[in-house]
Amino acid sequence: MAVKHFDTLIVGSGFASxxxxxxxxxxxxxxxxxxxxxxxxxNSATPGKNYAEAKGMPFHKTMINLNPSKVWVQxxxxxxxxxxxxxxxxxxxxxxxxxxxxxxxxDWPFQYSELEPYYCDAEDLMGISGGESAVFPRSxxxxxxxxxxxxxxxxxxxxxxxxxxxxPCARPSAPGSGRAVCCSNGVCESCxxxxxxxxxxxxxxxxADPRVTLITEANVVQLDIQNGQVVGALYESAGEEHRVTCxxxxxxxxxxxxxxxxxxxxxxxxxxxxxxxxxxxxxVDVLLDGVKNYDGSTITTGYGAMKLDGEFRRDHPxxxxxxxxxxxxxxxRGRWQERGYFxxxxxxxxxERNYVAISDVDPSKPAVNYVDNSDYGKTAFAMADSxxxxxxxxxxxxxxxxxxxxTLDGEAHIQGTTRMGTDPAxxxxxxxxxxxxxxxxxCLGSGVFTTCPAANPTLTLSALSLRAAxxxxxxxxxx
Amino acid sequence: MxxxxxxxxxxxxxxxxxxxxxTGFTAKPEAIVVSILQRRLGxxxxxxxxxxxxxxxxxxxKQKDAKRLQMLALIARPLRVVTPYSVLPxxxxxxxxxxxxxxxxxxxxxxxxxxxxxxxxxQYIGFFDPLERPxxxxxxxxxxxxxxx
Ligand SMILES: Cc1cc2nc3c(=O)[nH]c(=O)nc-3n(C[C@H](O)[C@H](O)[C@H](O)COP(=O)(O)OP(=O)(O)OC[C@H]3O[C@@H](n4cnc5c(N)ncnc54)[C@H](O)[C@@H]3O)c2cc1C
Ligand code: SF4
Numbered sequence: 001m002a003v004k005h006f007d008t009l010i011v012g013s014g015f016a017s018x019x020x021x022x023x024x025x026x027x028x029x030x031x032x033x034x035x036x037x038x039x040x041x042x043n044s045a046t047p048g049k050n051y052a053e054a055k056g057m058p059f060h061k062t063m064i065n066l067n068p069s070k071v072w073v074q075x076x077x078x079x080x081x082x083x084x085x086x087x088x089x090x091x092x093x094x095x096x097x098x099x100x101x102x103x104x105x106x107d108w109p110f111q112y113s114e115l116e117p118y119y120c121d122a123e124d125l126m127g128i129s130g131g132e133s134a135v136f137p138r139s140x141x142x143x144x145x146x147x148x149x150x151x152x153x154x155x156x157x158x159x160x161x162x163x164x165x166x167x168p169c170a171r172p173s174a175p176g177s178g179r180a181v182c183c184s185n186g187v188c189e190s191c192x193x194x195x196x197x198x199x200x201x202x203x204x205x206x207x208a209d210p211r212v213t214l215i216t217e218a219n220v221v222q223l224d225i226q227n228g229q230v231v232g233a234l235y236e237s238a239g240e241e242h243r244v245t246c247x248x249x250x251x252x253x254x255x256x257x258x259x260x261x262x263x264x265x266x267x268x269x270x271x272x273x274x275x276x277x278x279x280x281x282x283x284v285d286v287l288l289d290g291v292k293n294y295d296g297s298t299i300t301t302g303y304g305a306m307k308l309d310g311e312f313r314r315d316h317p318x319x320x321x322x323x324x325x326x327x328x329x330x331x332x333r334g335r336w337q338e339r340g341y342f343x344x345x346x347x348x349x350x351x352e353r354n355y356v357a358i359s360d361v362d363p364s365k366p367a368v369n370y371v372d373n374s375d376y377g378k379t380a381f382a383m384a385d386s387x388x389x390x391x392x393x394x395x396x397x398x399x400x401x402x403x404x405x406x407t408l409d410g411e412a413h414i415q416g417t418t419r420m421g422t423d424p425a426x427x428x429x430x431x432x433x434x435x436x437x438x439x440x441x442x443c444l445g446s447g448v449f450t451t452c453p454a455a456n457p458t459l460t461l462s463a464l465s466l467r468a469a470x471x472x473x474x475x476x477x478x479x
Numbered sequence: 480m481x482x483x484x485x486x487x488x489x490x491x492x493x494x495x496x497x498x499x500x501x502t503g504f505t506a507k508p509e510a511i512v513v514s515i516l517q518r519r520l521g522x523x524x525x526x527x528x529x530x531x532x533x534x535x536x537x538x539x540x541k542q543k544d545a546k547r548l549q550m551l552a553l554i555a556r557p558l559r560v561v562t563p564y565s566v567l568p569x570x571x572x573x574x575x576x577x578x579x580x581x582x583x584x585x586x587x588x589x590x591x592x593x594x595x596x597x598x599x600x601x602q603y604i605g606f607f608d609p610l611e612r613p614x615x616x617x618x619x620x621x622x623x624x625x626x627x628x
Contacts, residue, residue: 049610148622173622184619185609192613285570294618327618329582331519331564331574336585336595337618339578401569 006035006213009233009246011220011261013038013207014080016445017252018199019122019462022206023469032211035244037218037235039253040077043200052190063256063366064359070370071410074254078216079200081254081458083189084412086170086196087300087322088128088459090119090136094309095347095453102313104376105349105451109422109431112137117478118463118470123168126197126462127177129298130168135305147173147182150296150325152288152340155395160306167303167322168459170197178202186299186326218242221364222264223249223441230441252444252465255414259356259447260366262418262428269428269436273357275350275416276370277452280377280409281343282384286392286400287330288338295337296325302342307387308454316379319346320454321391338398344387346380348373348452350416370408413457418447433468442468506552508545509534514555515580518562523590524600533584536606551576583607591617 008024010017013036021034028034045051056077065072075083093112098105120140123130131146132138146166149157156164166173171182172195179202180195188196207214217237224232224243232245251258259273296302304321312318323342330339351374359367380387381404388402421427424436433448435441444465446457453460470477512534520530538545551573567574585591586607593599605612 048613052610145622148620148624181621183614183621184616185613186616187609190610192610287569295620297619297622297624325619327582327586327616329578329585331515331577331581333519334595336582399569403570 003232003243003245004035005245006033007247008032008034009230009244009249010034010036011233011249011251011258012036012080012253012444013078013199013214014252014254014445015199015458015462016254016465017080017250018203018206019125019465020250020252020442020444020469021212022125022203023466024473025206025209025211027469027473027475028211030211033213034211035213035215035246036207037220037233037244038078038214038216039219039257040075041216042078043082047190047194047201048192051192052187063368064361066367066369067371067408070368070408072256072368072414073410073412074256074414077200078214079198079203080252081412082198082200084196084198084458085188085299087456088123088126088130088168088170089303089320089455090168091115091453091455091460092135092305092309092318093137095451095455098313098451102311104313106421106426108450109420114477115460115463115467118467119459121466121478122459122463125203126170126459127172127179128168128170128459129166129173131166133165133305134162135308142168144173144176147171147301148295148297150301150323150340151291151293151337152286152342153296153302153323155288155291156302156304156306156321156323156391159395160304163306164302164304164321167298167300169298169300171195171298173297182298184296184298184325188299220251220253220261222261222266223251225265225267225438225441228438230438248440248442250442250444250468251418254445255417255447256356256366256368258443258445259417259428260358262443263356263358267435267438269424271352271419271421271424271426272428273417274352274355275419275426276354276356276368276414277348277350277416277449278413279345279411279452279454280348280373280380280405281345281411282381282388282405283341283343283403284388284392284400285403286340286342287398288340289396289398290338291340291396292337293340294325294327294329299325301325304342304391306391313347316383317346317348317376318454319344319380319387321345344380344384345411345454345456346377347454348377350419350449350452354416356417373408413446415446415449415452415457418443418445420448420450432471433464434472442472444468506549506555508538508548508552510552510555511548511558511576512537512580514558515577516584518559519577519581520584523597525588526603529601529603530584532603533587533606536587537580537583540606540608586615586617589617 129144130142302323
C-alpha cells in the first residue's frame with residue numbers, strides 16, 4: 001500500500017490534540033495537510049443512556065498496571081475524555097513558581113501571565129461558566145455567568161469571604177454557549193442533554209476542515225525518527241500495519257500512551273515516562289444543622305481557595321475545596337436536604353520513581369508503575385482531620401465523616417511523563433512543548449505539566465495546546 | 480439418648496440458622512425497601528401500591544446489590560418498627576441504605592416540587608434516573624431562580 005505523506009501528524013483526538021489543531025489551522029495555509037490518528041471509535045449514539053452504554057475500549061486493558069492499588073481511569077475514543085465532569089479552574093499564579101516561593105517542586109518555564117490570554121481563549125471555546133475572583137486575575141470575563149451556589153457553599157462563602165466561589169466549569173449556567181443549560185442531572189460522564197462541553201459533540205467542525213484527515217481505529221505504535229527528526233509513524237488498524245510520513249508530529253495520547261509511543265520510537269531521555277503524577281483527595285460527608293442544601297445549579301457548585309496557596313506549602317500541600325451538589329438526601333423527617341459532600345483535592349510533588357515504561361511481559365503495552373505518593377503528599381492524609389476540623393469550625397454542622405482512601409486510588413488525571421522544563425535531565429520538552437532534541441516533535445496534554453497543582457488539568461492543558469500551536473506558527477499571544 | 484441442655488441449645492441454634500437460611504432464599508429484596516419506606520415515610524399520603532412499585536424499580540436499578548439486599552430482607556420486619564440508624568456511625572452501610580432509599584423515593588415523587596408539604600397527597604412521577612429522565616432534579620435551582628423555601 002502506498003505510504004501517504006502529510007505535513008503534520010497528530011496522535012489522538014482529545015482536548016490536547018483538538019485544541020492544538022483548532023489553533024494550528026488558523027495559521028496554516030490552504031494547502032496544509034494534517035492527519036489525525038485516533039485509536040478509538042466515534043461514539044455516534046445520541047446523548048443519554050445509549051451514549052453511556054457505548055463505552056468503547058476498556059482503558060485498564062491497554063496497560064500493565066504494576067501497582068493496582070493505584071487506579072487509572074480514562075476513555076479511549078474520538079474526543080478523548082468525553083466522560084470528564086467539566087470542572088475547569090485555572091492554576092493558581094503561584095503554582096507556576098513553587099520552587100522559588102516555597103522550595104517545593106520545580107518552577108514552570110513561564111509564569112501565569114504568559115498563559116493568561118490562552119486561558120481566556122480556551123474558556124471561550126469551552127463556554128465556561130464562572131465569576132470574577134481576585135485569586136485568579138483575568139483579562140477578560142468568563143463567557144457565561146457563574147453557577148448558583150448551594151446552601152453549604154453559602155456557608156463557606158460567609159466564613160471565607162472572597163475565597164469560596166462558584167466552580168468554573170464547562171457546564172452552561174445560562175444560554176449563550178450554543179449548548180443546553182445544565183440542569184444538574186449529575187451524570188456528567190455522559191450528559192443526557194449534551195450541556196457539558198465535549199470535543200466529540202462541540203468541536204466536530206475542526207475535523208470537517210478539508211485540510212484534516214481523521215483516521216479512527218488507528219493505534220499509533222511508534223514514530224519513525226531519523227537523524228533527530230520525526231519522518232512518519234507506524235500504526236495498526238484492523239490487525240494490519242500502516243505507515244504515514246510527515247514533516248511535523250504532535251503527540252496528544254495522554255500521559256500514559258504519549259510517553260509509551262515515544263519510548264517505542266527509541267527516545268531515551270532520562271525524564272521520559274517519569275514523574276507520573278496526579279492530585280490526591282479526601283472526601284467529607286457532612287450533616288448540616290438547619291441548612292437546606294443541594295439548591296445549586298450544577299453537579300459541583302463550589303470552589304474553595306482558602307488553603308490553596310500560602311507559606312504553609314513549604315510544609316504541606318495546598319488544596320482546593322470541590323463542593324458537590326448531587327442530591328444525596330438524608331432519611332430524617334424534615335431534614336432531607338441538611339446534608340452535603342465535598343472533596344479536598346491536594347497538590348502533589350511529581351517523583352521520578354513513578355513511571356511509564358515498555359512492559360517486559362507484553363512490549364505492545366505500557367507498564368505503569370506508580371510506586372507511592374510523596375512524603376509531602378502523604379501529609380495531606382495525616383493532617384486530613386485537622387484540615388477538615390478547621391474548615392468546618394464555627395459552621396452549622398451537626399457531624400461529619402472524613403473519608404481518606406485506603407488505597408492509592410485515583411483522580412482520573414494523568415500528568416507528568418513528558419515534562420516541560422529547561423533541563424533535559426529532568427524534562428522532555430521545552431517551554432513551547434517541543435522535544436529537547438527532536439525539534440519537529442511536540443508533546444501535548446497534561447503529560448507536560450512541570451508540577452502537579454491542585455487544579456483539575458483539562459483547562460490548563462487545553463490553553464497550553466493553543467499556546468503551543470501559536471508559538472509554533474510564530475504568532476504573538478492573543479489579546 | 481438423653482436430652483441434654485447442650486443438645487437443646489444446638490437444636491435451637493440449628494433451627495434458627497435453618498429458618499434464616501430458608502428466609503434468606505425466599506425473602507424478596509424489595510421487602511427491605513418497603514420496610515424502610517413504611518417506617519420513615521408511612522405518615523405521607525401515597526397510593527397503596529406506591530412503595531411496592533418504587534421498591535421493584537429500586538431493586539432493578541441496584542441489580543448489583545440484589546444479593547446483599549436479599550440478605551438484609553431478613554431484618555425487614557423488625558426494621559418496620561425500629562432502626563439502629565441514629566446509633567450507627569455516620570457512613571455505616573445501613574445508614575447509607577436508609578438515606579438512599581428514602582432520598583431516591585422522595586426524588587421520584589412531586590414532594591419537593593410542592594414545597595415538601597407532608598399534608599399533600601404525593602404523586603409518584605417515576606424513578607429518579609437522570610439518564611432515563613433528564614432534568615428532573617427537584618431540589619436544584621437554576622442560577623436565575625429564587626432560593627429554595
Ligand atoms: C471520569 C472523569 C472525570 C474527569 N473530570 C475532569 C474534570 O472535571 N476536570 C478536568 O479538568 N479533567 C477531568 N478529567 C480529566 C480529563 O478527561 C483529561 O484531563 C483530558 O481528557 C485529557 O485530555 P488529553 O487530550 O490530554 O487526553 P485524552 O482526552 O485522554 O485524549 C487522548 C486521545 O488519544 C487517543 N490515543 C491514546 N493512545 C493512542 C494511540 N496509541 N494511537 C492513537 N490514539 C491514541 C485516545 O483514544 C484519546 O482520544 C476527568 C477524567 C475522567 C476519566
Ligand atoms: S450536571 Fe447534568 S446537565 Fe449538567 S453537565 Fe452534568 S449531566 Fe449535564
